[in-house]
Amino acid sequence: MTTSTSEDTGGTASTARGRASALRALHVPGRPLVVPNVWDAASARAVEAAGFPVIATGSAAIASVLGYEDGEETPVGEMLAAIARIGRSAGLPVTADMERGYGLEPAELVERLAATGASGCNLEDSDPRTGAMADAGEQAAYLGAVRAAATAAGVDLVINARVDTYIHGTGSAEERLAESVRRGRRYLEAGADCIYPIFAAEAGAVRALVEGIGGPVNILFRPGTPSLAELADLGVARVSFGHGLHEAVRAYAARMLAAIRDGESPYPPGLSAP
Structure with missing residues (x-):
């Protein structure tokens, strides 16, 4: 039986801090970190094999795999266990989609995330169940408390603060942008590392967000979004795919199943069966 020593613990902590530092350093405006979001160990290994430097989880995709709806319907223990499995499957920094924190107090959130091996997390500013926007000051205070808890625990955590104005906000396009x-x-001032105005897609708005926020900006890539090269030209620092890849995989599987049902081969011409 192997016992843990202070040297072992120090080495583990040092490795965790190194991964968080590496993750943070990859957020470069104009040279964005591209993170195809994963949902299980197999998809995480595929992302690593494709040469990406970071594993990012997607809450909606993981919820679907586990048999739940998105919106913090997944029990927090099951979500964290899934994140831990993903982290163990690949030797890369992991950033975890934690929605609005699953009701955990900042210190517990930091502790339980650290136990999964995650180096970063997404935290959003609307209620996952109702869509109601959080008060900006309250959300800034929450993010600041997460940062303070991480510092107190000796944990380096890369915080990607999601802004849901384009989903649940009100007003004109100009008002939502402002x-x-x-x-x-405010979230950057509170301790966030990157800002994620999800569903912002029009090129002019993306440029205005990058220039106005004055820190690393994450954009969700989906149909209609500028190309990866264009997002880089706009100064974006991170590009996510959310649950889009998982939805595409599910749609492809559905087409294969329909082909089998209809007595046809599910495999494209020229492709050998595995």
Whole structure:
């Protein structure tokens, strides 16, 4: 039986801090970190095999795999266990989609995330169940408390603060843009590392967000979003795919099953069966 020593613990902590530092350093405006979000160990290994430097989980995709709806319907223990399995499956920094924190107090959130081996997390500013936007000041205070808890615990955590104004906000496009910038700046001041105005897609808005927020900006890639090269030109620092890849895989599997049902081969011409 192997016992843990202070040297072992120090080495583990040093490795964790190194992964978080590496993750943070990859957020470079104009040279974005591209993170195809994963849902299980197999998809995480595929992302690593494809040469990506970071594993990012997607809450909606993991919820679907586990048999739940998105919106913090997954019991927090099951979500964290899934994140831990993903982390063990690949030798890369992991950033975890933690929605609004699953009701955990900042210190417990930090402790339980650290136990999974995750180096970063997404935290959003709307209620996953109702869609109601959080007060910007309250969300900034929450992010600041997560940062303080991480510092107190000796944990380096890369915080990607999601801004949901483009989903659940109100007002004109100009008003939503202004509110996204306002929130993003407050969240950076509170201790966030990157700002994620999810569903912002129009090129002019993306450029205005990058310039107005004044820190690393994460954009969700989906149909209609500028290309990866264009997002880089706009100064974006991170590009996520959310649950889009998982939805595409499910749709492809459905087409294969329909082919089998209809007595046809599910495999494309020229492709050998595994």
